[in-house]
Amino acid sequence: MTALDVPAQVEGEQGPVSGLALVPRGPQEQKPADYRSDQEVRWCPGCGDYIILSTVQSMLPALGLQKENLVFVSGIGCSSRFPYYLDTYGMHSIHGRAPAIATGLAVARPDLSVWVITGDGDALSIGGNHLIHALRRNVNITILLFNNRVYGLTKGQYSPTSNQGMVTKSSPLGAPDAPFNPVSLALGAEASFVARALDSDRKGLAEVLVQAAEHRGAALVEIYQNCPIFNNGAFDILKAPGSERHLVKLTPGEPVGLGELDDQGRHSHLVVREGGRLRVATRSEADPGQVLIHDPGDPDPTTAFALSRLSAQDLSHVVTGVFRAVSRPAYDDDVRRQGENASKASPPDLEDLIFDGDVWSVPSPRGARA
Amino acid sequence: MNTEQIDRIVVRFAGDSGDGMQLVGDRFTGQAAAFGNDLATFPSYPAEIRAPQGTVHGVSSFQVHFASSDILTPGDAPDVLVAMNPAALRANASDVSVGGVVIVDPDEFTKRNLAKAGYASDPLSDGSLAHLTVHQVTMGALTLGTVSELGLGRKEALRCRNLFALGILSWMYGRPTEVVEDYLREKFAKKPLVAEANILAFRAGWNFGETTEMFAVRYEVPAAALAEGTYRHVSGNAALALGIVAAGWVSGMKVVLGTYPITPASDILHELAKHKNFPVLTIQAEDEISAVGAALGASFGGALGVTTTSGPGLALKSETIGLAVMAELPLLVVDVQRGGPSTGLPTKTEQADLLQAMFGRHGESPVAVVAPSTPADCFDAALEAARIAVTYRTPVILLSDGALANGAEPWRLPVLNELPDIRPDFSTEPNAPDGSGTHWPYVRDDETLARAWAVPGTPGLQHRIGGLEKAADTGAISYDPANHEHMVRLRQQKIAGISVADLDVHDPSPATTQTLILGWGSTYGPIQEACRRLAARGVPVAHAHLRHLNPMPANLDEVIARYERVIVPEMNLGQMALLLRGRGATNLISHTQVTGQPFKAGDLEVAFLAHMEGAAA
Structure with a gap:
């Protein structure tokens, strides 16, 4: 399939349509190894990017696509080397601009599964504007935001998600900046799909990635990723023994809970609604009527926003999984639909276009007008 | 009465x-x-x-x-x-x-x-x-x-x-x-x-x-004796937009315009947005950078990526144009010049973005540059820019200006089956010369030096491109010093080798004329009118007008050398004259005006005479 004979439109407009609806399937079943490129992977030993890469390579076959129909577009930074290591089409672009480039590609080519690989500096600092507008427009792309809370490639300056007060080479007296919460930001930017995962949680990450790819519209997945060189152990609290007290895994239709499991598999703590806010309560003190049941399809983003801020930067209560997955028109579908409708109403004809309006003829060197 | x-x-x-x-x-x-x-x-x-x-x-x-x-x-x-x-x-x-x-x-x-x-x-x-x-x-x-x-x-x-x-x-x-x-x-x-x-x-x-x-x-005022043909009256921006639609038509490529509103270029967006019945998609982006990014992303996907702007926007797009130079993808960048610097004179005209178009990027980053000379000529210039972009897999900057954009004139409509064929010739088969059955995206055409272009979706030709230096042929990342030297020179050579028409000279008496007026862009009308008036007064002067600013026509140096003096009128402080002197011309007289207004033919007539007399004295 080439650029010239792509399907123009999503068929059937009832209910959610897959983000991959217009991407050709099969015929060959693919294996994780098919997605490995011939390039030597060159991240630092112990970098969280390795696990994310192998998780992505492992989950891609589950989408049932052919690898020539996937494109990974990245910006600049350690994580943005990602496309080189996948045997798909890819573009390692410039700092912060991957969502813009992916938007043009997605508009032009509905037959591709378009992914953006970005980091906290790339997406939230230099490229913040493109990120929020891609989410607002709901372009059919899948954005993986690797958040290690530091600038790695430039050797360790604080980033827009670093802890306030963090001591780095560029902030010897502590970073004065207040950080972004990427999930809150995405929800505020009208994102239709927002999720969070941990680099070390291969299963949870893979589940979220499949859902993100199949979401029609912009899907943002924040991935907490360890930088062993400049911010080592930033997320250890979520990986060490006792992490269950800090980690909330969202499951649609289930109560939102955390903490040790009892012999019936029930969490020791629950998230409850209280005075228009969310709070973590012990199971015994929680009013059963106020326990939050997770609904990622809630059209109102208020609860998802509250969940994204269950704890602040300190990771005391970190929510993972899909915060929000709602169906709304994808920008690129609408752009193409306008063209389709216009072309049905008035089939394109260059002669009609050029010879339009008040046209007159000069038949001979001293001719009269028509 | x-x-x-x-x-x-x-x-x-x-x-x-x-x-x-x-x-x-x-x-x-x-x-x-x-x-x-x-x-x-x-x-x-x-x-x-x-x-x-x-x-x-x-x-x-x-x-x-x-x-x-x-x-x-x-x-x-x-x-x-x-x-x-x-x-x-x-x-x-x-x-x-x-x-x-x-x-x-x-x-x-x-x-x-x-x-x-x-x-x-x-x-x-x-x-x-x-x-x-x-x-x-x-x-x-x-x-x-x-x-x-x-x-x-x-x-x-x-x-x-x-x-x-x-x-x-x-x-x-x-x-x-x-x-x-x-x-x-x-x-x-x-x-x-x-x-x-x-x-x-x-x-x-x-x-x-x-x-x-x-x-x-x-x-x-009786009807004019125009050349035989069918006419309509058209503004420069409208002609430019129609040229872009036509470029999509003759290339068989979808046009994707990524743009951000800016005076005096916005009318191109307005016009293109009316023609969505063609394979023309318009994206009103969040900013100038996103606009050119979307255009480049579309080009990567095999569409004709176009972005339209004015000087301030061109400045913002420069990093992405550099990426397009490195990635060797077609990209049409339209700069409708206005008075600068900064916000300057948004609704007035100027030609002061020439050097920005030529050199306004970091690194050795050559791009093709073309300039239309009249409002109707914007149609042909857009097609020519698209031809170069697609044929050579390169960004092309088209330098229009406020006077062309909003000015209008009768347009002798083109014969459609005479429009150039600019189909892109996408790669469909693996091309690695080592027989590995893989695709090397930087293998080149011997004549044009254009690289092989495989679009996503083509089975077996998966590859990665980007802003990092590329190894010749394979396109893999390369930090090798000799390779960088080779690639920098190769990119320059590709642009220098773009085939462009020779410069035409309008010279009423080639045997005796000693003065050539050499212009570019929207100054065509007033220069030609001034030359006619001088000819009518018995003072013959020759006029040549550059459409291709990079690369310049092969016969340009010879044309310049033919005349005792070459007057270069520009609505800037002598940017074209600087480029021509860089080629070794020593007989130039730079004549400049930066009022935000087009030259008046009468003023040029007087100025040319003064320069000729001054030079003779």
């Missing part, structure tokens, strides 16, 4: 920016086109959408030059000025040619309006207009009287007085009226009352001319 036949006339409508001057100017142009005159126009409007009413800052004007013979410029000085208020008179009266006609509404010359316009005394009575023929027509009152029967409010009724003025001018020059009335019916289809009021005002203006004895003479 006498009717005099004349060869040409320059009319300027001037009023507040809300007075509808652009509309009547445009209609008067349409009438001249429908009549078969040759024509050229020059709209001028303030940067503010509605500057304070009645002040000189808020004056908007539209100049139309129409003639029975071939003309090249909107005219140096208006023969007729319609001034809707004292501010419009004050801003424009000094431009009117001696003995010219001024039409004003005396009711507008109140003490308050005179003060707002900055007049210390009433110009209608203080003798300051003695060198002009002033007609006082109470256009507002007459319009009110005419449309009162329709029951419109006073404010709405008064809005029709621009059509009353157009009616007078239409009568005076025997212009066809149906085209105006048809236009008004269509424009106000949803407001039939407003359409009717405007038509009544227009007819009343015509009838006023017919019945009053104020105007002693009616003029007739």
